Amino acid sequence: MSASRRARRRLGENTRSIHLPRPESPGQSTFGLPVWRAASWNFQSSAEYADVLGGEGPGHAPGRIDNPTTSSFAAAVASLEGAAAPEDVAGQAFASGMAAVQAVFLTFLRAGSHVLAPTPVYGGTFSLLTNVLSRFGVTTDFVDYADLARVQSSVRAGTKIIYAETMTDPTMAVADLRGLYRIARAAGALLVVDSTLATPVVCRPLEHGADLVLHSATRYLGGHDDSTGGVVVGRPDLIQRLREVRIDTGCSLSPDDAFLLRRGMETLPLRVRRMCSTAMVFAAAVAKHPAVRRVDYPGLSDHPGNLLARHLFDSGPEGTRYGACVTVTPTGGYQAGAALADGLRLAGIGSAVGGTHTKAAHVAATARLTGKDAGIDAGAVRFSVGLEDAEDLIADVTRALDSLRTMKTP
Ligand SMILES: Cc1ncc(COP(=O)(O)O)c(C=O)c1O
Incomplete structure (x- = not known):
């Protein structure tokens, strides 16, 4: 019997049950996406761990910060939304559509900021703006976006976000994305578009001037009423800022939901x-x-x-x-x-x-x-x-x- 096997027998049953044999990394690609449930990763050294945490080395940081299945879902949406976008498109995945909406607001607004939103707007967004963000000094004007002159005259010095929905439920009003883009640019505001009802199969707002596009992935992207998630895609510099807020607020998507949502996208x-x-x-x-x-x-x-x-x-x-x-x-x-x-x-x-x-x-x-x-x-x-x-x-x-x-x- 080899020395290493003798040493191994001395390990207690608890230790052995923790350090069970593991499969080798298959080294072969699959058609179905693996689910990386891993919430923490094994590092070779503290220096390597520090590099990964600092974004200076390859690898994954723990749990809510990074996960390959979750990133793969965000990248899939960025790819479909950005097919013909004028700039590079990156994405971040969130625990729900509303988590995505709130992350956008928390990232790009501060006390004193002003938002323009359409009427009607999705009820959760309406409630977030009027019941929650209003307590932190954010004001919102809800405007009928069919009237672009009204939108223009509602812009103020502090307007930071013009928030739109490609199609608004339940009137199915269609947002004039190019008109809103012109107003947003002139105001120095971001044009953020909730494109849940459209999906990239119907319309890709980044091609019409939107800075960020978000989805309740719970809806069409997943498409089977069995998973909850949200996603934001757009300019990489804006997405990097969103990522930091996602990490700080902890509203990250779980790998199992990411798997289902990413799978749904193949038949979108x-x-x-x-x-x-x-x-x-x-x-x-x-x-x-x-x-x-x-x-x-x-x-x-x-x-x-x-x-x-x-x-x-x-x-x-x-x-x-x-x-x-x-x-x-x-x-x-x-x-x-x-x-x-x-x-x-x-x-x-x-x-x-x-x-x-x-x-x-x-x-x-x-x-x-x-x-x-x-x-x-x-x-x-x-x-x-x-x-x-x-x-x-x-x-x-x-x-x-x-x-x-x-x-x-x-
Ligand atoms: C247009 C729109 N935006 C946002 C949301 C919120 O998404 P979630 O339920 O995933 O938080 C929904 C939900 O139906 C929606 O329809």
């Missing part, structure tokens, strides 16, 4: 293109129903954002991609909206957009930004169109709308 174009096609057919069919007062979908020629969408949004053999969220407002107000959502059998009830399952949300009942605040009809129902067959979804909504016509209105 397939899913989104198909959802957009279905949404177009769905919106056109629903608009013809006699119980429907209004349909908000940028693909419809009477939508105020239709022309803008044709300029900004990508197209393929299937036509222009206008996104996959459709807001349907039946006549009859709140009660009709509630009955429409509750009368669906195939579409589920839920406000989470972007998954494979079609979902409907009665906006006035479920959104944090109420219809009254943003001029949204109390009957509006926002559909996130999934991957089911269009004819089945149309049959489902038609049946629910038919039954509204027999409903007594108060």
Whole structure:
């Protein structure tokens, strides 16, 4: 028996269970991405560890600071968003979409800063700006971005961020990204765009002048309603500053979620293109129903954002991609909206957009930004169109709308 084996037998069972045999690094690439759950890394020396921590040597720093699976997800989004961007594009991944939004605000705002945001804006962002950041001396003006003159006249000396959403839920208003870019540049402010509803398959705001683009990856990027995350991509110098705030605030994405989100991205174009096609057919069919007062979908020629969408949004053999969220407002107000959502059998009830399952949300009942605040009809129902067959979804909504016509209105 060799000396080394004799020495090994002297180790106690606890020590041996900790220092179990490990596989060699395979030295071969894989098609599926490995999940690096590692929250800490083994260094050869303290000097090497210090170099990695200081960003002066190759390697990974512990846990929330760095993880190869998480970085790989951020790089994937940067690659799709930056396909034809004028500058290099880098990315940072966050624990949720809201973690990404708050990191952007914490990085580029300070007490006394002013923000412009659209109305309506995603409810979580509205709440963050009005309930949280307002306590730290940040002020926000919510402006209808359809009126660029209003946006321009709302800029102040302290305006640091013009915050936009490529498409705004539930009106599906389309942001005039180039117009906003001109205003932001002249003001010395950053143009930050939440592109969750568009995805890079529909529109890539960096190509239209945005400094930073962010996503709730929980939605279309992951796409299967099974993981939570956020991501910001854009100019490397800005992303480096964001990274420091992410590390200091600890709102980093977990490797398991990063794995699921990164995997979802491989089918993103397939899913989104198909959802957009279905949404177009769905919106056109629903608009013809006699119980429907209004349909908000940028693909419809009477939508105020239709022309803008044709300029900004990508197209393929299937036509222009206008996104996959459709807001349907039946006549009859709140009660009709509630009955429409509750009368669906195939579409589920839920406000989470972007998954494979079609979902409907009665906006006035479920959104944090109420219809009254943003001029949204109390009957509006926002559909996130999934991957089911269009004819089945149309049959489902038609049946629910038919039954509204027999409903007594108060
Ligand atoms: C447009 C938009 N931005 C931000 C968020 C927040 O994302 P998360 O739920 O991942 O925090 C959402 C969530 O639905 C969203 O729709």
